[in-house]
Amino acid sequence: xxxxxIVALVVFIAALGxxxxxxxxxxxxxxxxxxxxxxxxxxxxxxxQKQITSVRSNLKSLDNLQAENNSLRVENRSLKAxxxxxxxxxxxxxxxxxxxxxxxxxxxxxxxxxxxxxxxSTWWRTLTINRGKQDGIESDMPVVTDEGLVGKTTTVSANIxxxxxxxxxxxxxxxxxxxxxxxGIVTGERVAGQSPLLNLNFLSKQANLQPGQxxxxxxxxxxxxxGLLIGNVKDFRARELDGQAQLVPAVDLTKLEDVFVxxxxx
Amino acid sequence: xxxxxxLMVLVFVAQIAEFFIPPLDWMSNAHVYIxxxxxxxxxxxxxxxxxxxxxxxxxxxxDAVTAQIIGSHVEISFGSSxxxxxVLAGIMHGLRPLFARGRWEVHxxxxxxxxxxxxxxxxxxxxxxxxxxxxxxxxxxxIGGPGLLAxxxxxxxxxxLHWLARATAYPYLPRRGLV
Numbered sequence: 199x200x201x202x203x204i205v206a207l208v209v210f211i212a213a214l215g216x217x218x219x220x221x222x223x224x225x226x227x228x229x230x231x232x233x234x235x236x237x238x239x240x241x242x243x244x245x246x247q248k249q250i251t252s253v254r255s256n257l258k259s260l261d262n263l264q265a266e267n268n269s270l271r272v273e274n275r276s277l278k279a280x281x282x283x284x285x286x287x288x289x290x291x292x293x294x295x296x297x298x299x300x301x302x303x304x305x306x307x308x309x310x311x312x313x314x315x316x317x318x319s320t321w322w323r324t325l326t327i328n329r330g331k332q333d334g335i336e337s338d339m340p341v342v343t344d345e346g347l348v349g350k351t352t353t354v355s356a357n358i359x360x361x362x363x364x365x366x367x368x369x370x371x372x373x374x375x376x377x378x379x380x381x382g383i384v385t386g387e388r389v390a391g392q393s394p395l396l397n398l399n400f401l402s403k404q405a406n407l408q409p410g411q412x413x414x415x416x417x418x419x420x421x422x423x424x425g426l427l428i429g430n431v432k433d434f435r436a437r438e439l440d441g442q443a444q445l446v447p448a449v450d451l452t453k454l455e456d457v458f459v460x461x462x463x464x
Numbered sequence: 465x466x467x468x469x470x471l472m473v474l475v476f477v478a479q480i481a482e483f484f485i486p487p488l489d490w491m492s493n494a495h496v497y498i499x500x501x502x503x504x505x506x507x508x509x510x511x512x513x514x515x516x517x518x519x520x521x522x523x524x525x526x527d528a529v530t531a532q533i534i535g536s537h538v539e540i541s542f543g544s545s546x547x548x549x550x551v552l553a554g555i556m557h558g559l560r561p562l563f564a565r566g567r568w569e570v571h572x573x574x575x576x577x578x579x580x581x582x583x584x585x586x587x588x589x590x591x592x593x594x595x596x597x598x599x600x601x602x603x604x605x606x607i608g609g610p611g612l613l614a615x616x617x618x619x620x621x622x623x624x625l626h627w628l629a630r631a632t633a634y635p636y637l638p639r640r641g642l643v
Contacts, residue, residue, distance in 0.1 A: 199512075206513035210520060210550070217524075217543030222533050225542045232528035239480045247484045315483040319530035320495050320583055320606050321590050322539075326483070337533075352532055360532075367594065368534045388594070389602040390493070 226337070226353060233326075233355040240358060241328060244314035306423065308342075308458035309333045311359070316454070323366040323386060323394070325349070327457060330357040338421050340460040346427035346448030347371065347415060348457050359459070363451050364428065365394040372418035373398060373428055375443075380405045381416055384428055384445065394451065396429055401441035407434040413445055423460065467634035468514050471506050471625075472521055475499055479525045492602045494609025499526065500579040501614050501621045503549060507556035508563040508571060509629065515553060523549040540589050548585045552578040568622060576615025583607045 199207075220228065311327035318324060329335055331354055341348040341361045349363040362369045365386035373384045375398075382400045398413055411431040417424030429445035478498040487493040499522055506518045523546030532539045556574060563571055584607050591597035 203512040206516050210516040213520065214543050214546055214550075217527075217546065218541050220538075220542050222536050222538050225531065225538050226533050228542065229528050229531070229533075232525075236480065236529070240483060243480055243484050317487055317495075318483045320610070321586055322530065322532050324532070338535075352534070362532060362534070368532065368539065388590075388598075389600065389606055 229353045229360075230355040233353060233358045233360070237355065237358045240314050240326060244312075244328075306342075306458075306460045307462040309335060309461050311341075311457050311459055313454050313457065314358070316452075321388075322368070323363040323390075323451070324352075325361040325363060325454060325457070327359050327361055327459070328357065329459060330355050330359050332356050333459075334461045335359050335459050336461075340415075340422045340426065341457050342426055342460060343449050343454065343457055345450075346429070347422065348449050348451065348454065350421055351459060361457070365390060365396060365447060365451050370419075371422055371428060372416045373413045374416040375401075375405075375407055375431070376412045376414065378405065378407070378411075380407065381418075382443075384413065394447065395432065396445040396447055398431075398443040398445055399440065401434075401443060403436040403439075403441050405434060405436075405441045405443070407431045407441075407443050409433060412448075413443075423463075466632040467629050468506075468510060468518070470628055470632065471502060471510075471518060475502050475518065475522050476525065478502055479522075479529065483529070488609065491609040492605035494605050494613070496613055497579055497583075497610045498617065498621070500549075500582060501575055501618050502625070503553060504556045504571070504575045504578055504618075505622055505625050507553035508560050509625070509634070512557065515557060516550070519549045519553050520546055523547070537593075539593055540586060544589060545582070545586070548582050552581055568619075572615060572618035572622065575618040576611040576613075578611075579614035580607050580611030583610060 309329055311329040311333075313325050314328050315326040316324070318326065325341075325348075327341075335351055335354050337351055337354055339351045341350060347364050349361045349366070349369055351359050352362045353360040363386070364371060364384065367386050367388040369386060371384040372381065374381045380401050382398045384396050384398050386394060386396055401407070409431055413428045413431065415422040415424055415426040415428060427448045429447045432444040432446050434441060434443045482496065482498060485496045487495050503518060503522045507515055510518060523543070526545040526549075527540075527542045530545075531542055556571065556578060559571060559574065587603065587607060588597070
C-alpha cells in the first residue's frame, strides 16, 4: 500500500469516527445544513417534476376538454346559486353567533407548505416540505391536512423540513377511539405496500371496535394536540394480553401535495 | 482527476434524482438506487485514496438525506452508510484486476448484490435499534428489488462512465474496452 493510500485511509477513519460519534443534536444540525444546501436543487427538481406531471395530465383530446368545459359551466351555475343561498345562511349564523356572544373555538395556527419530495428512503416514510425555521417551524411539530393527521416534523432547516409520516413505525401517536373510552398508541408498519395501514396497539381485549369507528389524537405525549383525526378502524383483534386495531389513515399519504404545519394555537 | 470530479458531481445529481423517482409499486414499493452503481464503478476505476473520498461523499449524502432522528436518538448513526459503502466498495476494489482485463459481467452482478447488501446492512442496523427483526416478502423486495434494478442499470451506466472516462483521458481504464 502506498504512503498516500495509508494517509488517505487514516484521514478517512478519523472523519468517519467523528461522524459516528455525533449525537442527536449534532446530527440534526448537520442534516439541517445539508438540507439547506440541497434546498434549491430540491425545489427545482420538484418544479420540473410537477411540470412533467401536469403536461402528462393535460394531454387530453379536444373533445374531452369540450365535454369537460360544458359540464363545468353547468356545475358553475349550480354552485353560484348554492353559494348565494349559503351567503344568506352565513349572514344569519353570524348574526345569531354575535347575539349569543359565541366564543370562537381555539383554532390552530397553521403554516401551509408544499410537498417537494416524498419517501426519499427505503426504511423511513417521510415527506420533504418547502417551509422551515424561517416560517416558525421546529422539530416535533404536528403536520396535518384538512382530512387529518399526516405526521410530525423531524429535521428542520431554514426553508426545508422533513416530515416523518404517521405511517412510519417510529412515529408513535397516542390515540382514543370515538364513542369509547379506549386509548392506545398508533404506529405504522416498518415495511408497507402502496396503501399503508396503521396499528392501534395497547387497547383492552374487550374493546371490540367496529369497522368505520374513528381514531383521534388524545393529546397525551405533548407533540400532537387532541382531536386530530388519525384514521378509521378497519378491523379489530383481541390478542393474548391486549387488543389491536388496524386503521386506514384518514389522509391518503401517497398523494399529498399540500400540508399544514401546526406551529401553535391562535 | 477531471473524471473523478465528474463522478463526484454525478453522485450528487443521482442522490437528488432519487428524491424524485417514485417507488415501484409493482415491486412492493422498492426504490430505485442509482448512486450505488456510480460508487461501485468508482470502486473499480479509481485508486484507493480517490475511492475513499468518493465513498465518503456518497455515504455522507445518503445519511444526510435519509437518517432520521426520533426524539433524542438517531435511528442509524450518521456515518454508517459511509462505513457500509467503504466495506462494499472495498470488495469491488478487490475485483479491479478482473475489470482491468476487460471482464465487466461479474462487476454488473456484484453491483446488484452490493446494492442489496447496503440496504440489508441498513435494515439490520434499524432492526437492532428497534429491537425486533422480521423478514417478510415486502422486506425482501425492498432489499432485493433495488439490487435487481442496479444490476440491470449497471451495463448501461458502466458504458456511459467508460465513455466519459475516455473523453476525459482518464488513465485508470481497463486494457480492453467495456464493449
